[in-house]
Amino acid sequence: MREIRVAGTLLLAGMLLAGCERQSGSEQAAEAVAPVAAPAAGLADTASADELRQLAGAAMQAQRLFAPARGNALEYYLALRRRAPADASAQAALVDLQPQLVIAVEQAIATGRYPEAQRLLGLLQQVDAGAPALQRLRESVASAEAAARDLELAMDAESKARALQAEVELRRQAEDSAAKLASARNPATPAEPVAAATPAAPTPAQSRPLAVAPLAAAAAPAATVAGEAVARQPEPPRPAPASAPVRSAASAAPRVLRQAAPRYPEAALRSRQSGQVQVAFTIDGDGNVEAPRVVASDLPNAFERAALAAVSRWKFEARGTQHATTTTVRFDPPSS
Structure with a gap:
């Protein structure tokens, strides 16, 4: 019976890794066709308060809540808060975006985009260093990254199966948490769709497909779902x-x-x-x-x-x- 389970696990891992190679190639081709143009570095640091408000408003309207890096609404509002600490509109916007940012971190973990999850965690730290979810999310990202490393370093089939199961479970837990948080925020605007993020180049562990259904909230336009x-x-x-x-x-x-x-x-x-x-x-x-x-x-x-x-x-x-x-x-x- 043990040999049968190990053989089945090997077959599952082989199928997932093969699918990963096909998916990785498709993703690279898509990125080559439609690259995301990031704004000039340092723009948020040199713009005036009025310019930052305009940039933030345009990013909000385009649903660029947290991505691309240095060109999203949240970072513009953070820059505006640094430039004008008494600006109530910046603080109100950051308070409004914080729950959506927590959901975006969960979604990044659920899809195996761990560098993106770490970037979003850094933004959450800047928004509110005492955010209740901050420590829990740090532990979730660290555990998922550890499981991914264990899978890469595993030498035998049984170790690979355990590491794969651990990573799948952690990502599924993150997806469930994101779905619950989005449901609890009803009728607030849901989190930014996962597809809108711009992750760094995927590692082998990130490229593996995960047999988890995508979040319903992430599949529909934000304004429509809110309405x-x-x-x-x-x-x-x-x-x-x-x-x-x-x-x-x-x-x-x-x-x-x-x-x-x-x-x-x-x-x-x-x-x-x-x-x-x-x-x-x-x-x-x-x-x-x-x-x-x-x-x-x-x-x-x-x-x-x-x-x-x-x-x-x-x-x-x-x-x-x-x-x-x-x-x-x-x-x-x-x-x-």
């Missing part, structure tokens, strides 16, 4: 200090029956930002809002979520057919 989550669990109506949203003109648009006003995010009260969020959505045959999603914004994520939450509660006249439209939700700080 659907808000639509499933709408916030209760409450008085809104923000100004009323302006509905976009459309000749055939159904008449609005109920137009919930957005709630100005409490976390952004100190920054007293003004701006707008453009939301696209579909009105179903019964007059309900479906699949609201952000298509443009000059404000942090907290405002986008408030806009999605408000629009998802709108009600239109029933026409029996679907109608796609957009609206612009305006935010102004409440009067003191």
Whole structure:
């Protein structure tokens, strides 16, 4: 029986390693065709505070939350916090991004991108050196890297099987943790998709395919998932200090029956930002809002979520057919 188990493990490892070689070649070809252009090094260190806000806003809109290195929203906000420590908008954005960063670390571990996980851990350390998840994630990355090294150094079939099983289990645990964290954040914006990251050149251990299904949250556009989550669990109506949203003109648009006003995010009260969020959505045959999603914004994520939450509660006249439209939700700080 022991010989049968060892033989089966050898067969499984052989299949995985063979698949790895094919996958590695495909990944290298894809990278050669579509390289990711990183911004000039040191830009975040030389830009002014206003430039950093613009860079961060553009990165947020492009969903470049944590990658590429030195060209993502999080690092721009970190640079803005260093440049202007009293800037409340930078602090609010970092607080908003931190839970998503934790999920991104878990996803990097789950897909075997350990150098990327270490880079993201460094960013989490900069955001909040006392983050509750920091030590746990460090231990998870260290354990997964150790299992990968053991697999590379194993000399016999039984040792290879144990190391492979250990790495697979650690990566599966990381995936489960990322999925739970993303679900717990509902209806907040989910973590950045794994595919959007730009990992370093893979090591042999990283190139091996892992028989774990990809996270559902990482497979869909962030704004769309956020909109659907808000639509499933709408916030209760409450008085809104923000100004009323302006509905976009459309000749055939159904008449609005109920137009919930957005709630100005409490976390952004100190920054007293003004701006707008453009939301696209579909009105179903019964007059309900479906699949609201952000298509443009000059404000942090907290405002986008408030806009999605408000629009998802709108009600239109029933026409029996679907109608796609957009609206612009305006935010102004409440009067003191």
